[in-house]
Amino acid sequence: GQQLNQSPQSMFIQEGEDVSMNCTSSSIFNTWLWYKQDPGEGPVLLIALYKAGELTSNGRLTAQFGITRKDSFLNISASIPSDVGIYFCAGQLRLFGNEKLTFGTGTRLTIIP
């Protein structure tokens, strides 16, 4: 099935650094979502975006819905150890209800001691 292009695939950073990751699609979506997955757990929703150009923050996390509706960005400022995990973007085309989510390939974040 289709998966969105997400980059980078992995990141190795030091605690306190800022992190940026992005997601691109060949088709448009009217909803972009960012999830975080810890080992052995299901993905947990971090941020939801509903409008092209929208910039939304949730604590140290900031995400943007690209103007073309084909991309989205997630930034994490001043990273801490609990930020370690895999981050997934997901696009959704909501027309008549909550249609399926199409996920990105994931970005694995590791913090170097």
Add this chain to the structure above:
Amino acid sequence: GAGVSQSPSNKVTEKGKDVELRCDPISGHTALYWYRQRLGQGLEFLIYFQGNSAPDKSGLPSDRFSAERTGESVSTLTIQRTQQEDSAVYLCASSSWVENTEAFFGQGTRLTVV
């Protein structure tokens, strides 16, 4: 319930056997989704329910895979004649169309076919 519940959490089965995976969505959520996640991979869409109907089952990999939902609640994903390539974590999520909520995921069922 408070969240999406999946059972069993782990399942080991012999190749060729049938398995049933269960998902209990958040109470009142009309939409229910099944995804598959292979080790180290992203989430692969399988099927989506709106109520008891499946408007999109395009992700089911073969006719060995089927799913049903009853009472706009519990869903069962059935895999017949399991193969080793079916080994993965199967994740279920639910959302509310009426309340326009986002999708919340369960912890998944880890299926190992030996």
